[in-house]
Amino acid sequence: MEQIVVPKKHNLRRNLTILLVAALIIGSARFAGFSIVGTLSGILRGGRLLGRMFLSPAWSYAPRVVDPLVETIRMSVVGTFIGALVAFPVAVLAAENFIRKPLISRPLRFILNIFRTIPAMVLASLFVAVFGTGAFSGVLALAIFTFGLISKLTFESIEAIDYGQVEALMSLGANQINVLRYAIVPQILPQFLSYTLYGFEVNVRAAAVLGYVGAGGIGQVFEQNLSFRRFDRVGVIIILTFFVVLAIDFVSSAIRRRLV
Amino acid sequence: MIRFTDVSKVYPNGVRALTDINLTVEEGEFLAIIGLSGAGKSTLLRLINRLIDTTSGAVEVDGMMVNRATGRQLREARRKIGMIFQGFNIVKRMSVLSNVLSGRVAYHPTWRTVLGLFPEPDKQIAYRALQRVDILEKVHARASELSGGQQQRVAIARALAQEPRVMLADEPVASLDPITTVQVMDYLRQINVEDGITTVANLHHVDLALKYATRVVGIRAGRIVYDVPIKGLDRPQFFRDMEQVYGRPIHHDEVLGEA
Structure with missing residues (x-):
C-alpha cells in the first residue's frame, strides 16, 4: 500500500514557549535569591522551630489567648456586618439591569474594582497609620474588604x-x-446572606493576621510572642486559632449549603 | 378602550418591530392577536402598559396617553392594566398571598408596601381573587411549590387584585399542557365576560383564538394584516385568509380541533 506523507508539524512555537517559560522561572529564582x-x-x-512550637506547647498560656481570639471574632462580625450593610445598596446601584443609569453604575463598578484589589493587610496598615x-483599625479594614467582595458578588447576582418578575411588578404599577x-430582594436574598457568611469566613482568617500590623485581635498577641521567641506560646496560639477558624468555616458552610 | 394611532416601534438595535399600527379595542372586547413568532405581538402588547416605549404615534388607554405618561401618572395607568405572561412571572420565593397582595402595591404609599402592611380590605380582595381562579386553598403555599397551571392562576389572581379595566395576556398558555390551557383560557373569558374587562391576548393557537376571542387581529412583519370579528365568521374562509398572516393557508388537520 502507498505510504501517506503528511507535512511535518512545526514545533517552533511550542519550543520557543518552553524556552521562554524556563528562562522566566530561572530568572525570577535568581532575582529572588533562591x-x-x-x-x-x-x-x-523550620523543623526545629515546629518542634519547639508543637511538641511542648505552653498550654498554661491558653486562657490568655481566649480574649484576643474572641476579639478577633468580634472584629470579623462587626466588619462583615458593616461591609455587607453598605454593600447591598451599592450593589443595587452598580447592577446594570435595574437602575439602568450607566453614569452611576459604570464609575461605581470601577471604584469597586479598585477596592477589591487592595488586600485587607494593606488597608489595615493604612488605618493603623491614621x-x-x-481593633478599630482592623474592623475598618475588614469592613472595606468585605464591602468590596460582597458588593461585587451581589451585583452580579442581581x-x-x-x-420577568421585575417586568411583572412594573406592570402592576410598582415604583422602583x-x-x-x-x-x-426575594430572588437574591439567599445568595446575599450566603456571600455575607462567606465574607465572615474570609474575615476570620484575615483578622487572625491583621494584628501583625497592629490592628488588634489574636495577630497582635502572636506577633509579640514571636518577637520574644516564645515558640511554645506561639504553638498554642496557632493551634487554638486553627480550631476556631475550622469550626467557623464548618458551621458557616453548613448554613450556606442550606441557603442556596 | 385602547386606541393605537399611527404607532411605530423601532428598537435601539434598528429592528423595526411595528409599523403604522392603527387599532381600536372597544370596551369589553376579547381581542386575540395572532401571528408568527417575531411578528411584533409581544411588542404591541407591551406598548399598552408602556413596558416598552413607542417610537412614534400615540397609545391611549381609557383616555390616558400612555405613551407619554411617566412617573406617578404611568404607575396609575399601569395599575388599571393587568398583565399575565407566558413565564407566569410570579415571585417564586414568596407566598401565594404575598404575590397576590403585590397586585395592590400601586394603591398604597411605598413605606406601607415595603413593610408588607396591606390593610384588611386588600386581603379580602386577594382572597376573593384567589377564590375566583379556584386556588384559595394554596393561599399560604410558597409560589415555587405550585405547578405551572397553578402559578398562572396565581398570576391571574394578582392581576385581578389590581382591579384592572384592561387585561393583557402575553402567550398566557404557551407553557401549559392542553388541559390547563383550557382552564386558564376559561378563567380569562369568565373575567372578560363577568367583569367586562377589555382583554387583549397574544395566542399561538389559532383555534384558541377562534374559541375564546370576540375578534381576531393578525400581525405580520409588524403590520396589521387581518382584523375580523368572530361572530358570524366563515371558518373555511378564515383558514384560507390565514395565508395573509402566516404566509400560507392553514389546513384543517393542522388545527388542534375543539380544544
Whole structure:
C-alpha cells in the first residue's frame, strides 16, 4: 500500500514557549535569591522551630489567648456586618439591569474594582497609620474588604435574576422601591446572606493576621510572642486559632449549603 | 378602550418591530392577536402598559396617553392594566398571598408596601381573587411549590387584585399542557365576560383564538394584516385568509380541533 506523507508539524512555537517559560522561572529564582542549599537548611531550621512550637506547647498560656481570639471574632462580625450593610445598596446601584443609569453604575463598578484589589493587610496598615493601633483599625479594614467582595458578588447576582418578575411588578404599577422589595430582594436574598457568611469566613482568617500590623485581635498577641521567641506560646496560639477558624468555616458552610 | 394611532416601534438595535399600527379595542372586547413568532405581538402588547416605549404615534388607554405618561401618572395607568405572561412571572420565593397582595402595591404609599402592611380590605380582595381562579386553598403555599397551571392562576389572581379595566395576556398558555390551557383560557373569558374587562391576548393557537376571542387581529412583519370579528365568521374562509398572516393557508388537520 502507498505510504501517506503528511507535512511535518512545526514545533517552533511550542519550543520557543518552553524556552521562554524556563528562562522566566530561572530568572525570577535568581532575582529572588533562591538557592537549593538555603532552602534545605531552612527546612531543617523550620523543623526545629515546629518542634519547639508543637511538641511542648505552653498550654498554661491558653486562657490568655481566649480574649484576643474572641476579639478577633468580634472584629470579623462587626466588619462583615458593616461591609455587607453598605454593600447591598451599592450593589443595587452598580447592577446594570435595574437602575439602568450607566453614569452611576459604570464609575461605581470601577471604584469597586479598585477596592477589591487592595488586600485587607494593606488597608489595615493604612488605618493603623491614621487611627492608631487597635481593633478599630482592623474592623475598618475588614469592613472595606468585605464591602468590596460582597458588593461585587451581589451585583452580579442581581444582574442574573429572572427579569420577568421585575417586568411583572412594573406592570402592576410598582415604583422602583417596590420592584426592589418584591422582585429583586426575594430572588437574591439567599445568595446575599450566603456571600455575607462567606465574607465572615474570609474575615476570620484575615483578622487572625491583621494584628501583625497592629490592628488588634489574636495577630497582635502572636506577633509579640514571636518577637520574644516564645515558640511554645506561639504553638498554642496557632493551634487554638486553627480550631476556631475550622469550626467557623464548618458551621458557616453548613448554613450556606442550606441557603442556596 | 385602547386606541393605537399611527404607532411605530423601532428598537435601539434598528429592528423595526411595528409599523403604522392603527387599532381600536372597544370596551369589553376579547381581542386575540395572532401571528408568527417575531411578528411584533409581544411588542404591541407591551406598548399598552408602556413596558416598552413607542417610537412614534400615540397609545391611549381609557383616555390616558400612555405613551407619554411617566412617573406617578404611568404607575396609575399601569395599575388599571393587568398583565399575565407566558413565564407566569410570579415571585417564586414568596407566598401565594404575598404575590397576590403585590397586585395592590400601586394603591398604597411605598413605606406601607415595603413593610408588607396591606390593610384588611386588600386581603379580602386577594382572597376573593384567589377564590375566583379556584386556588384559595394554596393561599399560604410558597409560589415555587405550585405547578405551572397553578402559578398562572396565581398570576391571574394578582392581576385581578389590581382591579384592572384592561387585561393583557402575553402567550398566557404557551407553557401549559392542553388541559390547563383550557382552564386558564376559561378563567380569562369568565373575567372578560363577568367583569367586562377589555382583554387583549397574544395566542399561538389559532383555534384558541377562534374559541375564546370576540375578534381576531393578525400581525405580520409588524403590520396589521387581518382584523375580523368572530361572530358570524366563515371558518373555511378564515383558514384560507390565514395565508395573509402566516404566509400560507392553514389546513384543517393542522388545527388542534375543539380544544
